[in-house]
Amino acid sequence: MSFLLWLSTLPIISYVLELIKHILIRSLRTGNLPNHIAFIMDGNRRYAKQHKLPVSQGHNMGSESLASILELCYKLNIQAVSIYAFSIENFNRSKSEVNYLMDLIQKKLSQISEHGDLVDKFGIKIIFSGNKSFLPKDVYDTFKETEERTKNNGNVILNICFPYTARDDITRSIKKIVSDVKQDKLEVEEIREETVSNNLDTKSLPPLDFMMRTSGVRRLSDYLLWEITDNDAELELLDIYWPELNQLILTWSIFKWSFRKTSLNDFFKQDKAKIE
């Protein structure tokens, strides 16, 4: 293994690897690609435990692997990426860890606004989803600032769900509908499924196509429940921890997704009868 690592540091080998990666990405872009990918970033702490690192180090490595994944999504022209950064339930964790996570996101965001070139170069527009009433004042201000700073970018939308749960999102949507009806902005008779989806946090994003969860857990954990039950949305589970996810694994998953959208896949599909 170490030999392979050493080999990949040779200039000629790394050049060839870069070339292969480039060709792969260019060819994938001529095919079908998801418009909106969501990630459940699970397993930072278990990764740290497995490698005998402090928990904070695990979170740190997780944010690094997020950066490389965003780079790939940008190169693949994917329109929107949603990440489950913090669940409302995560407030039940130890105080020090919650504080660490708050600090981490603030630090990362201030890094962005200081040397914004990366965000601006890729044209990443950052938006925040979730129930902001749970946020401390300073974190909330940083979020507002970041949204304001990146609002003119438009290549990729990065939707950071912090702190989010789908049930809370649906509840807020219903509340919004109720208050709209009270203020006579909406007729009761006009309320439909679309009315609820148009009031969810994901309203400004393209429909969810693909969700990935790491760490082999087979649950949705209250994430984008409304969006994932759509007929075209797919979920892929990976048996690795989030910090281990790299561009190669993601490329492979997207390649398989793209394959499933072609007519070559018809053979592997289930024959289903739908009554209109």
Added chain:
Amino acid sequence: MAVSFEEKFQSLKQSQKLEDEVNQVIKDKRSIFKPSTKNSTKILGSFVFPRSVGEIATDKPPQGADNGKGGIPLWDFLNYNFFHLILVAMFLVYSIIRGCEYFCRRARLKFLELAYNPSQSPQLIRQDVNKLEKIPKKVSVILSLKSEHEEGGGVEGLLNDAGEVTSWCIGSGIPNLTLFEYNGVLKTQVPTLIHSINKSLSNYFGANNLPTFVVKIPRLDLVAYGNGESSPEDYLTNEKPADIEITLISTVNGKKTIADLAKTMADLASKQELQSKDITIDLIDSELTDLSGYEPDLLILFGPVLDLQGYPPWQIRLSEIYWEQDNDDVNYVVFLNALKKFSTCKVNVGK
């Protein structure tokens, strides 16, 4: 004068006609030429995916990355086809690998099905389940209606599957079962469903020892009782609870129910009977549990991919989801594997 004018007019008309004809010929020629170029992209394009050629221009590499000649359409076109050809080649290679994988998985499942066949005996199911640390209390199953001309397809096949799943659940001691079918066929077939379940139960447990069951349809408030010994009164007075409670749901119980709940709440609020601050997650949860069933501990899909088919979104918050790749029938091995997987999982909300 008049004649010459008419002649002129005629000749003008003729020349116009000629021009039209020439135009037509040119058009025809174009149409002869065009398809050849069009077809080549079309064959490539529609073979794998329907993406129009017009989109080539949008497929420019990101700024800075080797895009010296990106402005020339022809270059873009060739570029596109070159990379597209690579993609098609990769897909073709992958489809062969995928085919091998598919047959291996199918063969493995068929083998396991023979090895683990419960052969309609609850003792064997009990033996399999007793090894497990915990079993779920609420199980939900997504069944799909297959087309008539397939083996085990049609409504009959669906009812048969429902009966089998019920027997396995009773055999392994699961007290609550939800059956989801996209179209809601099961809901319209309750008497036949009860008959089919009874048939399956008598195969497993013997006609003299029939377990009891209740069938519920949430939004219609319909409760039906199996033909076991227990009567409706016994069930209602809770003296002799049914062995299993079966809830039938369809896609109507999903997003549509949530939208209807929003409608009801908006209606109440506009009549000042409900305050906005009273709308909480707990209130919505209890309402939706009434309207479209409870949240299952384990959700089993008997399809080849994870396709939730409009399953009620509110109810799958922490449910363990299980499906077996490339499987497409209702199979005891998949059911047992799902229970095995469930027995090893640990739920820690948020932590």
